[in-house]
Amino acid sequence: MNDAPVSTRARLVVLEKRGPPFAFQRFYVRFMLWLIGRLLQAASVVDDEIRREVGNLPAGFTFSMRVRSGSAALTLTKHGDRLRAVPAAAVPHPVLSFDFKHIAHAFLVLSFQESTPRALANDRLSVDGEYPSAMKMLRALNRMQALVLPRFVAVRALKACPRISLAEKIGLASRIYGRLIVELLKRPAA
Amino acid sequence: MTKHYFEFSCPVKMVAGFRALEHISFELDTRGASRPLIVSDKGVVGAGLVDTVLAAIATGGGQVGPIFDDVPPDSSMEAVRAGAARYLDSGCDAIIAVGGGSVMDTAKALNILATEGGVDLRQFAGYNNLKRPLKPFIAIPTTAGTGSEVTAISVIKDREEGVKTFYCSPFLLPDVAVLDPRMTLKLPPMITAATAMDALTHAVEAYTCLARNPMSDAYAEAAVRRISQWLVPVLLRPDEAEGRLALAEAAAMAGIAFSNSPVGLVHALAHTIGAMYGVHHGAANSIFLPFVLEFNLPGSRQEIGALLLSLAGPEVYAATPASRRAEEAIDRIMALKDKAHELCGLPRTLAETGSVPREDLPRIARTALDDGTVVMNPVDVTYEGALRVLERAW
Numbered sequence: 001m002n003d004a005p006v007s008t009r010a011r012l013v014v015l016e017k018r019g020p021p022f023a024f025q026r027f028y029v030r031f032m033l034w035l036i037g038r039l040l041q042a043a044s045v046v047d048d049e050i051r052r053e054v055g056n057l058p059a060g061f062t063f064s065m066r067v068r069s070g071s072a073a074l075t076l077t078k079h080g081d082r083l084r085a086v087p088a089a090a091v092p093h094p095v096l097s098f099d100f101k102h103i104a105h106a107f108l109v110l111s112f113q114e115s116t117p118r119a120l121a122n123d124r125l126s127v128d129g130e131y132p133s134a135m136k137m138l139r140a141l142n143r144m145q146a147l148v149l150p151r152f153v154a155v156r157a158l159k160a161c162p163r164i165s166l167a168e169k170i171g172l173a174s175r176i177y178g179r180l181i182v183e184l185l186k187r188p189a190a
Numbered sequence: 191m192t193k194h195y196f197e198f199s200c201p202v203k204m205v206a207g208f209r210a211l212e213h214i215s216f217e218l219d220t221r222g223a224s225r226p227l228i229v230s231d232k233g234v235v236g237a238g239l240v241d242t243v244l245a246a247i248a249t250g251g252g253q254v255g256p257i258f259d260d261v262p263p264d265s266s267m268e269a270v271r272a273g274a275a276r277y278l279d280s281g282c283d284a285i286i287a288v289g290g291g292s293v294m295d296t297a298k299a300l301n302i303l304a305t306e307g308g309v310d311l312r313q314f315a316g317y318n319n320l321k322r323p324l325k326p327f328i329a330i331p332t333t334a335g336t337g338s339e340v341t342a343i344s345v346i347k348d349r350e351e352g353v354k355t356f357y358c359s360p361f362l363l364p365d366v367a368v369l370d371p372r373m374t375l376k377l378p379p380m381i382t383a384a385t386a387m388d389a390l391t392h393a394v395e396a397y398t399c400l401a402r403n404p405m406s407d408a409y410a411e412a413a414v415r416r417i418s419q420w421l422v423p424v425l426l427r428p429d430e431a432e433g434r435l436a437l438a439e440a441a442a443m444a445g446i447a448f449s450n451s452p453v454g455l456v457h458a459l460a461h462t463i464g465a466m467y468g469v470h471h472g473a474a475n476s477i478f479l480p481f482v483l484e485f486n487l488p489g490s491r492q493e494i495g496a497l498l499l500s501l502a503g504p505e506v507y508a509a510t511p512a513s514r515r516a517e518e519a520i521d522r523i524m525a526l527k528d529k530a531h532e533l534c535g536l537p538r539t540l541a542e543t544g545s546v547p548r549e550d551l552p553r554i555a556r557t558a559l560d561d562g563t564v565v566m567n568p569v570d571v572t573y574e575g576a577l578r579v580l581e582r583a584w
């Protein structure tokens with residue numbers, strides 16, 4: 001390292017000082033996957049459209065969105081027309097999974113710098129499972145994001161923002177967040 | 191910082207043109223193979239195409255194993271198992287597929303069993319579930335459309351489970367694709383037109399959908415140029431070998447393009463009416479292509495306009511104002527459809543297929559939304575949007 005030019009050496013020192021690589025991204029991704037799981041669970045109770053998509057998924061459906069290294073995951077199971085967030089260990093072989101190839105790719109999508117379709121187009125995300133179910137989950141995810149995200153963020157996360165009136169959006173969003181809080185208070189350890 | 195990123199791969203060796211079949215014995219030899227199983231179907235064998243291949247191999251000093259010609263029009267699990275049994279029983283060491291999409295799909299899946307032995311094929315279903323290379327595999331397409339000779343996917347109908355199963359792995363790719371004009375000279379005009387329009391759709395969708403990249407663009411443009419230049423001449427003079435080869439090259443290039451930049455809404459709709467009413471895949475793509483491009487104008491006007499150069503040539507492109515190029519490109523595709531209809535009766539609309547009831551359009555729209563290809567469409571596809579395209583295509 002001492003042979004490296006001064007500028008390179010300085011950069012290496014900065015990198016070392018940052019701690020383990022991707023530590024922040026790892027933390028952020030883990031939090032977001034947790035949040036998205038809970039929001040989908042809440043939205044599948046509150047929103048008719050998401051409930052219809054979930055209702056059309058096959059019985060016994062299980063879903064997971066993971067980072068390949070195994071460092072983070074969100075796992076959902078279907079019960080009737082509702083989704084329930086469960087610990088990843090509860091479903092070792094999900095019926096459908098969206099797998100990010102690297103934590104950095106998950107970070108791009110979950111920090112709304114890259115939309116899900118763009119991530120799929122860029123081969124950052126691989127889908128394992130039946131496509132009809134994948135499409136229903138994608139639509140449910142899109143709808144949930146369109147409802148809970150501020151519009152200026154949603155336009156970056158989605159291919160197109162569905163036309164929802166502001167009143168409807170605020171109404172549904174507050175019910176989803178409300179439901180999320182109720183669920184958290186009910187099962188604080190889950 | 192640019193967020194530009196793409197992946198591209200095509201490890202298939204192309205052996206293409208005059209006397210291409212005569213290269214097969216060399217290709218077998220370099221892969222240490224001397225007893226290839228020939229996989230084909232009764233129609234291809236009946237047309238004498240397998241004989242042509244065998245003669246070319248024999249005159250090159252090569253040898254072949256048995257011929258398995260029991261591939262049905264819709265590749266099936268039974269055919270895959272029967273073919274694999276034939277391979278294993280007769281000590282084969284390579285596979286040569288001679289046929290269209292179904293033969294290629296069967297040969298790819300058969301290669302899994304030929305390599306892995308008597309196991310359940312289903313354990314390899316899905317994405318990237320093969321972990322090692324398979325037996326040497328040479329693909330000789332007898333249609334110019336699907337591009338299966340360069341794609342890493344096989345779809346097998348599983349009657350026991352009542353589903354179509356996907357197998358997708360780079361190891362499914364043929365080692366060599368042989369494009370020889372003798373293989374497509376006798377294709378009837380209707381199939382020639384339908385398969386060429388399938389290839390055109392692969393290229394146009396690869397060029398206009400979300401995963402487009404500099405490499406797939408290059409293949410797509412070259413494919414579009416050949417098809418727009420040669421489809422009508424070949425329909426007028428079916429034994430035009432130069433044109434036949436150009437269409438075969440175009441189909442392979444379009445296959446490479448869409449393997450690396452997947453297709454969109456045209457294919458979603460074509461898959462749906464194919465499954466519901468048995469409309470030929472190429473004919474269905476041909477029907478929807480211009481109407482989906484109209485629908486996609488807000489998201490890919492630039493790309494559709496750029497295609498005018500490959501569709502109509504430099505004079506027309508230069509003479510068309512930049513703001514009108516996208517519309518002009520769509521008009522050119524409409525005109526190609528009209529010409530194909532006039533020359534061989536290829537349907538231009540859903541009504542002309544005679545098999546899609548108008549009152550079913552809402553159901554078709556609803557079903558198409560569940561087709562995975564809509565993800566890559568440049569414009570978000572809603573139920574209303576899909577229905578609008580279907581109404582236009584009626």
Ligand SMILES: [Fe+2]
Nearest residue numbers: 388392457471
């Ligand atoms: Fe196709």
